[in-house]
Amino acid sequence: MGHPYIPNSDPEIRKRMLAAVGAASVEEFYADIPDAIRLHRPLDLPAPLRSEAELVRHMDRLLSRNKPAELSFLGAGCYQHHLPAVVEEIANRSEFLTAYAGEPYEDHGRFQALWEYQSLMGELLELDVVNVPTYDGFQAAGTALRMAGRVTGRRRLLVVGPVDPDKVSKIVDFVRPDHDVEVLDGTHDGWQVADLVVGADVAAVYIEAPNYHGVLDAALPTLAERAHAVGALFVVGCNPISLGAVASPASYGADIVCGDIQPLGIPMSFGGGNAGFIATRDEERLVREFPSRLFGVVPTVVEGEYGFGDVFYDRTSFALREEGKEWVGTASALNGIMAGVYLALMGPRGMREIGETILALTAYARERLAAVPSVTVPNASSVSFADFVVRFTGSRTAAEINTLLLERGIQGGKVLSDTDALFCVTEVHAREDVDRLAAVLEEIAK
Amino acid sequence: MGHPYIPNSDPEIRKRMLAAVGAASVEEFYADIPDAIRLHRPLDLPAPLRSEAELVRHMDRLLSRNKPAELSFLGAGCYQHHLPAVVEEIANRSEFLTAYAGEPYEDHGRFQALWEYQSLMGELLELDVVNVPTYDGFQAAGTALRMAGRVTGRRRLLVVGPVDPDKVSKIVDFVRPDHDVEVLDGTHDGWQVADLVVGADVAAVYIEAPNYHGVLDAALPTLAERAHAVGALFVVGCNPISLGAVASPASYGADIVCGDIQPLGIPMSFGGGNAGFIATRDEERLVREFPSRLFGVVPTVVEGEYGFGDVFYDRTSFALREEGKEWVGTASALNGIMAGVYLALMGPRGMREIGETILALTAYARERLAAVPSVTVPNASSVSFADFVVRFTGSRTAAEINTLLLERGIQGGKVLSDTDALFCVTEVHAREDVDRLAAVLEEIAK
Amino acid sequence: WDEPLIFELTSPGERGVGVPVTDLPVPALPAGLARAEAPRLPEMSQPHVLRHYMRLSQETLGVDLNVDVGQGTCTMKYSPKVNDSFVRDPRIASLHPLQDEGTVQGVLEILYRLEGLLKEISGMDRVSLQPASGSSAIYANVSMIRAYHASRGEGELRDEIITTQFSHPTNAAAPKTAGYRVITLMPDADGYPDIEALRAAVGPRTAALLITNPEDTGIFNPRIEEFVRLVHEVGGLCCYDQANANGILGITRARDAGFDLCHFNLHKTFSTPHMCGGPAAGASAVTSALEPFLPRPTIEFDGSRYYVDDDRPESIGKIRPFYGVVSNLVRAYAWIMALGAQGLRDVAETSVLNNNYLISKVLEIKGVSLPYARGRRRVEQARYSWEKLNADTGIHSEQIGYRVADFGTHYWTSHHPYLVPEPMTLEPTESYSQADLDEYARILAEVAREAYEEPETVRTAPHNGPIHSMRDASLEDPGTWAVTWRAYRRKLA
Amino acid sequence: WDEPLIFELTSPGERGVGVPVTDLPVPALPAGLARAEAPRLPEMSQPHVLRHYMRLSQETLGVDLNVDVGQGTCTMKYSPKVNDSFVRDPRIASLHPLQDEGTVQGVLEILYRLEGLLKEISGMDRVSLQPASGSSAIYANVSMIRAYHASRGEGELRDEIITTQFSHPTNAAAPKTAGYRVITLMPDADGYPDIEALRAAVGPRTAALLITNPEDTGIFNPRIEEFVRLVHEVGGLCCYDQANANGILGITRARDAGFDLCHFNLHKTFSTPHMCGGPAAGASAVTSALEPFLPRPTIEFDGSRYYVDDDRPESIGKIRPFYGVVSNLVRAYAWIMALGAQGLRDVAETSVLNNNYLISKVLEIKGVSLPYARGRRRVEQARYSWEKLNADTGIHSEQIGYRVADFGTHYWTSHHPYLVPEPMTLEPTESYSQADLDEYARILAEVAREAYEEPETVRTAPHNGPIHSMRDASLEDPGTWAVTWRAYRRKLA
Structure with missing residues (x-):
């Protein structure tokens, strides 16, 4: 049998x-x-x-030993958001789940869905070229910087922190053969983004908006100007879910925008839900440096009918093996389709509302926690989105605080140091959740 | 907005x-x-x-106050079985979930899936006519008995117990205008099925295999003969998941077979998963008494192509209003499709294996529990399928035993009386689960 | 796809799913009770079973795929996907109905709260959620009517139930099944239920009036209060079929018009999906006078705990095992909670707006008319007639329906009672946009044009479906009908 | 369906999902950082978004719907639905990767156990599950090779990586990206990797050999041990691309042939679904000599508790955020557990049997041939050539592929490297039955017949697809390519 x-x-x-x-x-x-x-x-x-x-x-039996947090303040690169049921429904469609690399004719739906993803992201980012998703935001940053290197032919890369150290590790490993990376991080030494001097040997300046600590730095537009002044590209990593309320990096001068689409309707899955995007203006010098697939729309022989296919296929390693730019292969297409469905559901109004809701709730949380004795909230004068640093000035370490929180049913933020932890709020949190956290911290932060 | x-x-x-x-x-x-x-x-x-x-x-927040049992021995008309993932996948297909009453041309797939359900059930039941599912096994029994009444033109119905008292309540309410129901139940008075005398005024004899207490009565074939001898119909309610190992009621003389298809791959859903079937031989006098829809296969104008449609539509209340047999309307079609997928997945071998596994495990459970002090298992000489009665002869009532079981993480059987409870095992139970129950009962059944 | 019958896909030796096998001994069965031969089910691997049903699903046209306004009388609306997620959650799907009450407080609370919502929406005092469908709810209502009169010693006397011709068929069939004599009132010339006929029909034998309002013509009976009064005056009860409640949610309620009982189809008005024809869910709502007769059990709340009350001696008993189609009850609850009072009113107002908009579009098409109540607005649906088109071209409504299917949508051709010639019933509900309705009307207009200009195209439809025209007659002949593969092989193969 | 672009479906005022709004004040953003204009996304109600994507899904041909043997090189197999259920379970889907370890013991155990299974299947000492795909795993392997040589002071010296022409493109592209000079060995006349070319290529600058085996031709390199020996002799490492491992599971292992590193594509060999092109999942397996360089973190077990070890100073660092594509890792684990050793061997043997059966069927078709290694069996796939048919009829392989799509299946036309003329690569895997393979061969035979007898039918294909022939040239021209709706409106609308 x-x-x-x-x-x-x-x-x-x-x-x-x-x-x-x-x-x-x-x-x-x-x-x-x-x-x-x-x-x-x-x-x-x-x-x-x-x-x-x-x-x-x-x-x-195995799964019963996993306990999704009832109330969690973790973010730091993997975000809890409400996942609209329609996104799940589409992602679970057997056709999308099990299709692979069919041709435009028999997989017309797949091509259209991915082209629409590119287009919806294009509206959000205000850019004309968006790739079929790459693996994740780490890879997107690494590839964006190598693209910038190929465009400028320069060796030096400036990474303006704070950036997730894991992401820096990936970038450094990935760009190593062609680039030297200099990380500038004012978290501890009081250095300010506004202080940055960009030398003429710099291929690209990379910065994030919001950055790893959630801050939307007021100097971003200035930095774009400084990079451009020396012919460097300005590469910005951003959280796309912020862009209904926060300006698109393109609007203040970014040449390449990258990031992770996990916040757009994709489950966290213990960190498995990440997927990366890279976007540029529609300039041939930029487009030809994409290693990824880029789907384009094509008229057919029938008036008013659309077909889809690969733009400039001969750039890729499929066509050129080692002469392609980096490589192309199975990446994160379904996450792209999911993000597309998410954006279509949210529409202009939904994206604006969610951006504003998170901005407002982050501000509230920072204010509310700053009022707790033995707790301070750094970067007080800046605006934060979702993530924010909390500093415990009492005798208990951030790790000890987390243990005590967990005993009370709360998963605290990511521990950054003995004193600091990175907390995060999104639209899944109600104001009462923040109040509950504050109340517990009042009890335990000593 | x-x-x-x-x-x-x-x-x-x-x-x-x-x-x-x-x-x-x-x-x-x-x-x-x-x-x-x-x-x-x-x-x-x-x-x-x-x-x-x-x-x-x-x-x-509401759902968190529901706790599916980790280990449960409940059956009694709603059964825990393994639900193959493919059944769920098909049931969740948006097309099947949201279709309704389209015509054979645009809903060809729905008609085919339901006709195939009828056919797969037909093989299991060894009968040529099976309806599109009615609401549930209760309704199926009520309708089957009224069908028998219309065929014979007689008033008296014999219901041979034990039958679920709730089902009896439904039957009595439903047949009231046309029939008197006599319930014969040997559970307490030692009366035996083999003792039954069937009078010439009897329209139908109804019995279940297995019955409410799980017993497969050895007198079933004899009873069929006695009913037929006086021109009464022999109506058998059965659990279809037993029929890979247990003889089909048609094989020992049933004229109408009915029951509930919930065991065939349909979730319990707090009792919402029930759906009924009615099956007969392909005789016009029986077919014309079905109130339900019966789909039939039809050749099209193209050789080798199949279409589907309603058999003998003019029987129904859609066509005849009050002159139809009972009524027809939205019933339980999707459950039928699910049961069809289940039978297709299981195949002949799977159905035999599951029948044998449950028979073997039921026998083991009865034997194992009978060995516990202060516990007896009635009907010791009979063969049981899934359900079986456990009697607590110590000082604690069955309800008290259940409370103590629950404290130990076990949901006990349905309480039938102070002393008796109806337990159930299926293929989801491992032998160790039975051993664990026995061990706990050894501790608490006093 | 040209998908074969599943029995043609068998490949001996394959199997679709493994089953736990045990090394415990299998007991010997009594004589004649052991299965002699394994059931002749197909043998198929798992991917093959899946592929077969996937293809069949793609050959099925659900609400999610088309502008489903042609299932007139059936209130096809969007079933929010998020509500499915609650039902698939093991905290609903894996609950056994006999579990200890302490472990199912959440679902009991949902049932209790849903009853509360429906009480307010209907104005009634109690609601049973046990009926499996609208028809089942009507039958339960008739059972309660019978029990009510019996409790007053009038069980024998009151043996007639009155309904109207445009009420749903079950309003006639269920009382008949329950043993009543059924009196059907024909519509007057304007299509309204005839009040003179009612006056003639009521009397001491009247057990109840069962009436749908608005009827499937989309016409609301403006004299409904008088109907109720006439029946009450002779001691009868009034029972409201609210299958067409979608257009009047929050506008008028069964209680406000004086009814004693009513029912809702949760799978129509309250958005639970239609599932190829069920499982559905019904709700029977009654005034306190009828409460003792409700199906048992009821769900009650003692201020801290929800519990099941099965001790109801006057109850008509069980209508369905356990508590009804719980999955759909959960969906209906979630749907109402997502809308609230204003949302329900938006549902009603949008669905009547959509209907009257569609009427204006459809009546521009040559050959179609809207019989009865001329010049009056409709509520949430309308029954049209292709009588003129048929007279002009010989094409029947059914044939138009076949051709419409070629355009990726459809309409239902069951329009009981068959009073309106060449009928077509459309009910757009609140789920469709102006563009959807324009598209649907455009398709009808195109098919009507074909009927006039190239009738063969319509006559030979469908052209784009998975199959061609069927030879229907074989389904009416016992010698050729084949309800199963067994019968097919015997008779036709 | 003739489904429009989503931007054409916008209807201002509609929305697809409600978002929680707060009455808390929204902080003012710094100058230039507030969004001036809302993004120009379409405005659509929920049922409309759903319907659009439902229709697009039906215009997509997944493994579940067709005999998907034509995606040669891609190992299309059945992904058991039950494994999806584990991944959708909130106890996987809703876990945050930084949760307290005590709350994620189950998933850590799965990752730990999966590593153990893959260690045994490959024979290697440690496995990293972090790579997002096969290519990503190859890159991780190259990074580890670089770190290994650097740790021995040979980082500068060893700057060459050798691969073969029939190895997957990433075996050339990834080392190049990592800064290596890539030497590609061409096949010998029989299609086997040329050992003389290897002898000529190896030397003190050799960092590693990256090789696929069997290659996409389905040919297993019988001298693989010698290849490994030659590279080891000069101090290089050997890295095995096991994307084509499906036919040799349990038959031969990377370690047995002497490799130092290898990788698996879990979305090919271990059944995780292809998802329109990812997310996939890769696994990098290494001997203990390479272990210090593995991506961090690793998952360890101290006898009672699973934990994350991020303190790995020699690690190449992160390859992907957190722990890899966990959902696919869970699926792969469940798949292996459902099969066991015998099942995996059945997978291998059945897939090679299916492939050789299909070869015998396809070679009966006029105009097709199987270049290289004549008279030898293939492992689990085969690259055919339509060279003769093209010479006879002028029809190209690509056109045959378009026409095959009209029959409800397809083959992929990307056959890098483009050495075999008019190529077609078929890989039937273990998921297809004899009847499936017969059907596929029948379709090819029919299209070949058409090519000879009615070539216009093939030349003008597709005929049954949702769209007609595209004018491809516009995709190569910066003036007309349009990657987004924004660009389309600007350039083409």
Whole structure:
């Protein structure tokens, strides 16, 4: 009897098919594999869970040891947002879930959905070129900077912090062969973005809006001017869910905008939901440096009908192998479709409302927590979006505070140091949730 | 701004449409509703949860007060079985979920899926006519008995117990205008099915296999003969998931077979998953008494192509209003499609295996519990399927035992009386689950 | 897709899902009770079963895919996807109805609160959520009417139930099934229920009036209060079929017009999806005079805990196992909570606006008319007639329907009672936009044009469907009808 | 469907979902940082957004719907639906990666156990599950190779990476991106990687060999041990691209052939769905010599508790945020657990049986051939050539592909490297039955017949698709390409 996943695994069926191809046994097909490298024993794996019921039972036992937080203030690159049910519904459509790399004719729907994603992001970002999603925001930043390097032919990259140290690690590993990275971070030494001097050897200045600590730096437009003054590109990482209320980086001069679309309707999945975007103006010098696929709209032979295909396919490693820009392959297309559905559902008004709601709630949370004894909130004069730093000035460390919070049913922010933690609020939080956090901190932050 | 569910609820859009129809306001459309019966105030309902995030939060708060049992021995008409993921996938397909009563041409898939359900059930039941599902097993029993009454023109119905008292209540209410129901139940008085005498005024004998207490009565074939001897119909309610291992009622003489398909891959949903089937041989006198829709296969003008439509439509109340048999309307079609997918997945081998697994596990459970002090298992000499009665002979009542079980993480069976409870095991239980129950009962059944 | 029948896909040796097998001994069954031969189900691997049903699903036209205004009388509206998520949650889907009450407080609270919402929406005093559908709710109402009169010693006497011809068929069929004599009032010349006929019909034998309002013509009976009064005067009860409540939510209520009982179809008015024809969900609402007879159990609240009250000696008993179609009750609750009072009123007003807008568009089409109540507005649906087009071209409404399907939408051709010639019933509800309605009217206009200019195109439709014209007659003949593959192989293969 | 672009569906005043709004004050943003104008997204009600994407989904051909053997090189197999259910469970979907370790023991255990399974399947000592895809895993492997040589003071010296022409493109592109000089070995006359070319290429500058085996031709390199030996002899590392591992699971392992690193595509071999082109998931497996350089963090077990080890000073750092594409890791784990050792071997054997069966069927078709390694069996895929058919009829492989789509299936026309003329690559995997393969071969045979007998039918394909032939040239011209609606309106509207 066959395995449910393998139609032809029944011995009788296999016998019949072997006869049809004139083979005595499957061993014949492996004739090219030398005996010396054959595995002459069964793999040492756990006994299979052959019935679906047993598999579910096994998995349920494992999953029961995971506890999604009831009230959590974690962000730091992976955000809790409400996930509209329609996004889930579309993402779970068997056709989208199991399609791969079909051609524009039989996969017209997939091409259209991804082109529409590009277009919807284009409206949000106010840019004409947006890629089919790359792996994640880390990769998007790394690729955006290499693109800038290829455009300018320069070696030096300035990364203006605070930026997630993990992201810096990825960037440094990724750009290493072509670039030296200088990270400027005023978190501890009082250095200000407005102080930055950009040298003429700089390929690109990278900064985030909001930055890793949630701050929307007032010097962003100034920085764009300084970069442009020396012919460097201005590369901005941003959180796309802020852009209904916050200005698009393109509007203050960004040449390349990148980031992560996970906030746009994609589940956190223990950090598995991230996916990256890169966007530029529609200039050939920029477009030709994209390693990713870019879908374009094409008229067909029938008036008023749209087809879709790859723009400038010959840039890619599919066409050119090592002469392509970086590489292209399976990336994060479905996350792009999901983000597209999300933006279509939200519309202009929804994006504005959610941006404003988060801005307002972040401001409230910072104010409310700053009022707790033994708690301060750095960057008090700046505006923050979602993430913000909380400093514990009492005798308990940030890690100890988190443990005490957890005992009270609250998952605290990401611990940054003994004193600091990165908290985050979004539209899933009600004002009462912040009040509850503040009340508990009043009790435990000592 | 409109509500997300109501495209035309935006005031500007409404103004535009009112203009197009030449109406000053929507009040014009209500001109036929007298002022005296108009509601001159807003409905007194809770404030709406206008954002999906708030709705989810509200519902989550309610749902968090439900706790699916970790280990439960409840059955009694609603059964826990493993639900294959493919069944869920198909049931959740937007097309099937939101289709209704389209015509055979544009809803070809729906007609085919339901005809295939009828056919797959037909193979299981060994009968040629199976209806599009009716509401539930209660309704199926009521309708089957009225069908038998219409066929025979007789008034008396014998219901041979034990039958779920709730089902008896439904049957009695439903057949009241045409039939007198006599319930014969040997549970307490030692009366045996084999003792039954069927009079010549009897329209039908109704019995279940397995019965409410899980017993497969050895006298079933004998009873069929006695009913037939006086021209009565033999109507059998059965649990379809038993039929890979247990004989089909048709094979021992049933004229009408009915029951509930909830065990075939349909979630319990707090008792919302029930759906009924009725099946007969392909005899016109039986077919014309079905009130339900019966889909049939039809050749089209193209050779080898199948179409589907209603068999003998003019029987129904759609066609004949009060002259139809009972009534027809929205019933439980999607549950039928789900049961069809379930049977297709299980195949002949899966159905036999699950039947045997449950028979074996029920026998084991009865034996294991009978060995616990202060516990006995009635009907010891009979074979049971899934359900079985457990009797507590110590000082604690069945209800008290259940409370103690619950404290230990086990949901006990349905309490039937001070001493008796109806327990149930299926393929979702492992032998160790039964052992755990026995061990706990050893501790608490005193 | 040209998808074969599932039995044609069998491949011996394949299987679709593994089942837990046990090494415990299988007990021997009594003589004749062991299955001799395994059921002849197809043998298919899991991806093959999936592919088959995936393709069938794509050959099915759900509300989510088309402008579904042609299922007139059926109130096809958008079922919010978020509500499905609650139902699929194991905290609903995996609950057993007999679990300890302490472990199901959430679902009991939802049922209790939903009853409260429907009480306010109907004005009634109690609501049972147990009926499986609208028809089942009508039957429950008739059972309660029977029990009510019996409790007053008039059970034998009152053996007649009055309904109107344009009321839904179950208003005639259910009382008949319950043993009543059914008196049907024909519409007057304007299509309104005939009050003179009612005067003639009422009397000491009248158990109740069962009436739909607005009827499927979209016409609201303006004399409804008088109807109720006439029946009450002879001691009968009045029972309101509110399957067409969508256009009057928050506008007028069953209680305000004096009814004693009413029912809602939660799968119509309250948005639960239609699922290819159920499971649906019904609600029976009654005044306190009828409360003792409600199906048992009821859900009650003692101020701190929700509980089940099954001790109701005058109850008509069970209508459905356990508590009704709980999944749909959860959906209906969530839908009402997302809308509130203003939202429900928006639903009503938008659906009548959409209907009257569509009427104005459809009546521009050659060959179509709107019989009865000329010059009056409709509420939320309208029954049109292609009588003129038929007279001019010989094309029937049913054929137009087949052709409409070629354009990716459809209309239903069951228009009981068959009083309006060449009928077409459209009910746009609140779920469709102006552009949707324009598109639908455009399709009808195009098909009407074809009927006049190239009638063969319509006559030979469908052209774009998965199958071609069927030879229907075989379904009426016992020698050829085939309800199952077994029968098909025997008779036709 | 003839579904418009989403921007054409806008209806001002509609909205798709409500958002929580707050009465808290919105802070003023710095100059230039407030959005001046709302983004010009479409305004659509919820049912309209849903309908649009539903229709697009039906215009997409997933594995679940067709006999998907034509995506050669991509190992299209059945992704069990039950595995999706684990991923959608909030106990995976709603976990934040920075939650307290005590609250995520289950997922950490799954990751730990999956690493263990892949260690046994590859024979390697450690596995990182962080790479987002196969290409990302190759890049991680190259990064580790770089770090390894650097740690031995040979970072500058070893600046060459060798690969073969039939290895996947990323085996060339990723080392190039990492700063290496790439040497590509061309196949010998029989299509096997040329060992003489390798001998000529290796030397003190050799950092590593990156090689796919079997290659996309379906040919297994029988001298693979010697390849590894030659590279090891000069101090280079050997890195195995196991994207085509499906046919050799349990048959031979990377470690057994002497490799130092390898990677798997979990979305190919281990069944996670392809999702229109990702998210995928990759796994990088290494011997203990490379372990210090693995991406951080690793998941460890102290005998009672699973924990995250981020203190890895020699690590190449992060490849992806957090822990990789966890949802796919969960799916891959469940898939392996459902199969076990025997099941994986069944996968391998069935997929090679299916492939060789399909070869025998396809080679019966006029005009097709199977270049290279004549008379040898293939492993799990085969690259065919329509060269003769093209010579006879002028029809190209790409056109055949368009026509095949009219029959409800397809094949991919990207066959890098473009060495085989008029290529077609088929990979049937274990998910298809004999009947499926027969059907696919029948479709190819029919299209080949058309190419010979009625070539216009093929040349003008597709005929049954949602759209007609596109004018492709506009995509190569900066003046007409339009990556977004903004660009389209500006350039083409």
